[in-house]
Amino acid sequence: MDLADLPLVIQPLQLAHLPAVMEIERESFSLPWPERAYQHELTHNDLAHYYVLYHRSFTPSLAPMPAWQRLWQVMVRRPAAEAGPVLGYGGFWLLYDEAHISTLAVRVTHRRQGLGELLLIAMLGEAQRLGASRATLEVRVSNVAAQALYTKYGFKQVGQRKAYYSDNREDALLLTTPEFASLAFQDLISARRRDLMGRMSQTLLDKILQMH
Numbered sequence: 001m002d003l004a005d006l007p008l009v010i011q012p013l014q015l016a017h018l019p020a021v022m023e024i025e026r027e028s029f030s031l032p033w034p035e036r037a038y039q040h041e042l043t044h045n046d047l048a049h050y051y052v053l054y055h056r057s058f059t060p061s062l063a064p065m066p067a068w069q070r071l072w073q074v075m076v077r078r079p080a081a082e083a084g085p086v087l088g089y090g091g092f093w094l095l096y097d098e099a100h101i102s103t104l105a106v107r108v109t110h111r112r113q114g115l116g117e118l119l120l121i122a123m124l125g126e127a128q129r130l131g132a133s134r135a136t137l138e139v140r141v142s143n144v145a146a147q148a149l150y151t152k153y154g155f156k157q158v159g160q161r162k163a164y165y166s167d168n169r170e171d172a173l174l175l176t177t178p179e180f181a182s183l184a185f186q187d188l189i190s191a192r193r194r195d196l197m198g199r200m201s202q203t204l205l206d207k208i209l210q211m212h
């Protein structure tokens with residue numbers, strides 16, 4: 001199955017998505033950002049790039065979509081027609097040639113189905129398209145799920161920030177990808193994308209659609 005066939009859409013985050021995003025934010029983080037932080041990101045931070053993932057209803061009459069290589073561009077620019085519930089979101093700040101991933105979360109009921117990977121692949125692709133040459137992020141030392149995801153996509157630890165999180169003074173690991181342009185990274189992303197499409201069978205997608 002090609003990603004273009006999936007009933008999933010990734011689009012730039014808009015203010016109208018924020019109520020759904022806040023639901024996911026509160027169930028995902030012990031220090032959730034307040035809604036006004038997202039409002040500020042969307043309206044005042046030119047460096048910020050945020051995306052939402054939602055499903056669209058099946059519309060077999062849709063024109064065939066282009067191959068995966070061109071798909072992000074299609075996905076991120078599609079109009080917000082037929083929007084279903086938001087299933088996840090993520091974002092980064094484009095700081096010169098570095099994309100710093102500021103957040104990534106998937107609705108609890110929809111985890112372990114590849115949606116986090118899908119969002120991460122989309123963000124890395126968009127970051128590269130916008131001129132970034134690598135991605136960085138911070139992750140809690142205790143957040144083994146997210147660390148496993150990032151490791152799967154080539155992130156490596158390059159530092160540790162002591163007592164970074166104010167709620168429990170937990171350390172953050174600072175992770176970074178290899179250069180996007182490196183052959184090894186391109187090969188890794190292609191392989192992961194192929195694997196992901198293999199996993200996202202129609203059965204799985206039907207299940208996603210029935211879960212709300």
Ligand SMILES: CC(C)(COP(=O)(O)OP(=O)(O)OC[C@H]1O[C@@H](n2cnc3c(N)ncnc32)[C@H](O)[C@@H]1OP(=O)(O)O)[C@@H](O)C(=O)NCCC(=O)NCCS
Binds near residue numbers: 114117139
């Ligand atoms: C991290 C998060 C976004 C992953 O989303 P997801 O849709 O469940 O992840 P996926 O199904 O795409 O999983 C992709 C990979 O992530 C890793 N992973 C995800 N959840 C995991 C878990 N509970 N335990 C171990 N590894 C996990 C695995 O490597 C997995 O690959 P695999 O299926 O081949 O084992 C999700 O758990 C989440 O929203 N967590 C709360 C918010 C958060 O911590 N965000 C990261 C902040 S830095």
